[in-house]
Amino acid sequence: MPPKQVTIVGGGLVGSLLSVMLSRRGYAVTVFEKRPDMRKVKIPAGRSINLALAQRGIRALTTAGLMPQVEPLLIPMAGRMLHDLGKPEEFSPYGQRAGELIYSVSRPLLNQVMLTAADTSPSTHLNFDSECTGVNLSEKTIQLRNVTSGEPSTHRYELLLATDGANSAVRDAIVKSAGGSWTTEWLDHDYKELCLPAGQQGEFQLDRNSLHIWPRRGYMLIALPNLDGSFTVTLFLNKQGEPSFASLTDASAVHGFFASQFPDAMRLIPNLEAEFFGNPTGVLGTVRCSHWASPSGDALLLGDAAHAIVPFHGQGMNAGFEDCGELLRLLDKHQETWSDVLPEFEALRRPNGNAIADLALENYITMRDSVLDRKFQLKKLLGFELERRLPEVFVPKYSMVMFRSIPYQVVKRRGEKQEHLLDQLVGTASSLEEIDLAAATRTVQNHLPPLASEPQY
Ligand SMILES: Cc1cc2nc3c(=O)[nH]c(=O)nc-3n(C[C@H](O)[C@H](O)[C@H](O)COP(=O)(O)OP(=O)(O)OC[C@H]3O[C@@H](n4cnc5c(N)ncnc54)[C@H](O)[C@@H]3O)c2cc1C
Numbered sequence: 475m476p477p478k479q480v481t482i483v484g485g486g487l488v489g490s491l492l493s494v495m496l497s498r499r500g501y502a503v504t505v506f507e508k509r510p511d512m513r514k515v516k517i518p519a520g521r522s523i524n525l526a527l528a529q530r531g532i533r534a535l536t537t538a539g540l541m542p543q544v545e546p547l548l549i550p551m552a553g554r555m556l557h558d559l560g561k562p563e564e565f566s567p568y569g570q571r572a573g574e575l576i577y578s579v580s581r582p583l584l585n586q587v588m589l590t591a592a593d594t595s596p597s598t599h600l601n602f603d604s605e606c607t608g609v610n611l612s613e614k615t616i617q618l619r620n621v622t623s624g625e626p627s628t629h630r631y632e633l634l635l636a637t638d639g640a641n642s643a644v645r646d647a648i649v650k651s652a653g654g655s656w657t658t659e660w661l662d663h664d665y666k667e668l669c670l671p672a673g674q675q676g677e678f679q680l681d682r683n684s685l686h687i688w689p690r691r692g693y694m695l696i697a698l699p700n701l702d703g704s705f706t707v708t709l710f711l712n713k714q715g716e717p718s719f720a721s722l723t724d725a726s727a728v729h730g731f732f733a734s735q736f737p738d739a740m741r742l743i744p745n746l747e748a749e750f751f752g753n754p755t756g757v758l759g760t761v762r763c764s765h766w767a768s769p770s771g772d773a774l775l776l777g778d779a780a781h782a783i784v785p786f787h788g789q790g791m792n793a794g795f796e797d798c799g800e801l802l803r804l805l806d807k808h809q810e811t812w813s814d815v816l817p818e819f820e821a822l823r824r825p826n827g828n829a830i831a832d833l834a835l836e837n838y839i840t841m842r843d844s845v846l847d848r849k850f851q852l853k854k855l856l857g858f859e860l861e862r863r864l865p866e867v868f869v870p871k872y873s874m875v876m877f878r879s880i881p882y883q884v885v886k887r888r889g890e891k892q893e894h895l896l897d898q899l900v901g902t903a904s905s906l907e908e909i910d911l912a913a914a915t916r917t918v919q920n921h922l923p924p925l926a927s928e929p930q931y
Contacts, residue, residue: 485505494591549683550576556846633773649763692712767816804822864919
C-alpha cells in the first residue's frame with residue numbers, strides 16, 4: 475500500500491508548496507516548521523526579503539493552482555538596468571519573446587499565501603515552533619523540540635520529505651544511510667540587505683520594472699522592487715581584503731565606500747549606515763549531496779536541503795519549486811508508488827541540481843563583471859539575432875534558464891557550446907553589421923542540434 479501520510483520537515487517556500495500539492499492529491503500532510511507562524515509575527519529585516527520568480531517556479535505554482543493568489547504579489551522585471559560608475563543608466567532586456575519577464579516577489583508574502591492555502595485542507599496539520607533535532611531512519615521517527623517551551627517529542631512518519639533548507643537537520647542521516655556524503659562550498663563573498671524606500675508620494679525612486687545592478691567587477695550591488703514602492707538592495711562583497719565586509723568597520727568607511735562606488739544608490743538609502751551595521755551579514759554556499767533519497771525509499775531531500783545554491787541566477791526557489799512539480803509527475807507515472815518515485819527523482823534531479831549550482835556560480839561573474847564588457851554585449855545582440863533566425867535551435871543561455879523548463883544539465887551543455895560559437899562568430903567585430911549573419915546562422919545550424927532532440931526531463 476502506498477503511504478497516505480506524509481511528514482514534511484520545514485514549512486518554508488518549498489515545504490509549503492509541497493504540502494499544498496500533496497494535500498490536494500489526497501495525502502494527509504503534517505508539517506513541522508521551526509519558526510513561529512509568519513502570518514502572525516513580523517519577520518526580521520535583512521534576510522532576502524524579495525526574490526526573482528521565473529518560469530520554472532510559475533509552472534509549479536500553476537500546477538498547484540496557486541497563481542490566482544500569487545499574481546497580485548508580482549512585479550514584472552523586463553531586464554537589467556545597469557548603473558555603471560559615472561555613466562547614465564542603461565537598460566538591457568532579459569528576453570525578446572512575448573512574456574519573457576521575471577517577477578520580483580516578497581518572500582514572506584509568497585510563503586504566507588502558500589501556508590494559508592495549505593491550512594484550508596482539513597487533512598493538513600501545520601506545526602509551528604517545532605524544530606526537528608534528529609531523525610532515526612530505521613525506526614522511522616523524527617525528534618522534535620518545541621522552540622518556545624523546549625519540550626522534546628517524537629513523531630513517527632510513513633514518508634519523510636525534508637525541505638528544511640540549506641542547514642537541513644535531516645540531510646546527514648539520509649545521505650549517510652545511502653553510504654554517501656555531502657559538502658558545502660562556501661563562497662568567499664557575503665551579502666547585506668538594505669532598504670531603498672519609496673519616495674514621498676509612495677512612488678518608486680528607480681525604474682520599477684527592472685532588476686537594477688551596479689556591477690563593480692569584484693563585487694556588486696543589486697536592487698529588486700517591492701509592492702510598497704521600495705526596493706530591497708543587496709550588496710555582495712568579499713569577506714576579506716580591500717574593499718570587503720572586514721574592511722568596512724565603521725560608519726565613515728561605509729559612507730566613503732558607497733559615496734565613491736554607488737553615489738546614485740546612496741542618495742536614495744537614508745539609513746545606510748544604521749542598516750549596514752544593524753542588518754545581519756548573510757553567508758552564501760553551494761550544497762552538493764551524493765544522494766537525496768534513503769535506500770529504504772521513504773525519506774527524501776528537496777529544495778535547498780538537497781541543493782542550496784548561490785543566488786546569482788535567481789533560481790534556488792525556482793529549482794525547488796520545479797522539484798515539487800517533478801515529484802508530482804513521477805507520482806503520476808508510478809501511480810503513487812513512492813519506493814519507485816524516490817530513486818527516479820534522485821536520478822533525474824540530482825544532475826540538474828549540480829548543473830544549476832554551476833550556472834549560478836558562473837552568473838556571479840557575468841553580473842558583477844562581464845555585463846560591462848563590449849564583447850559580452852555584442853554576443854548578447856548576436857544571440858538574440860540567432861534566436862530570431864533559428865528559434866527552435868538557438869535560445870540564449872539566460873532565456874533557457876529563466877524562461878524555459880529545459881533541464882538544467884541540458885542548458886549547461888548547450889550554453890557552453892553556444893558560448894564557444896558566439897566567441898568565434900563575434901571574433902574581433904565591434905558591431906553586428908560587421909558579422910556575416912547568414913554564415914553565422916549556417917554555422918549554428920551545423921553545430922547545434924534542435925532543442926526538441928534533447929531530453930525533456
Ligand atoms: C540573498 C538571497 C537571494 C535569493 N534570491 C533568489 C531569487 O531571486 N530567486 C530564487 O529562485 N531563489 C533565490 N534565493 C534562494 C532561495 O531563497 C532558496 O532557494 C529557497 O528559499 C529554498 O527554499 P526551501 O524551502 O528549500 O528552503 P528555505 O526557504 O530555507 O526554508 C526552509 C524552512 O525550513 C525551516 N527549518 C529549518 N531547519 C528546520 C528544522 N530543523 N526543523 C524544522 N524546520 C526547519 C526554516 O525555518 C524554513 O522555514 C535567494 C537566496 C538568498 C540567500
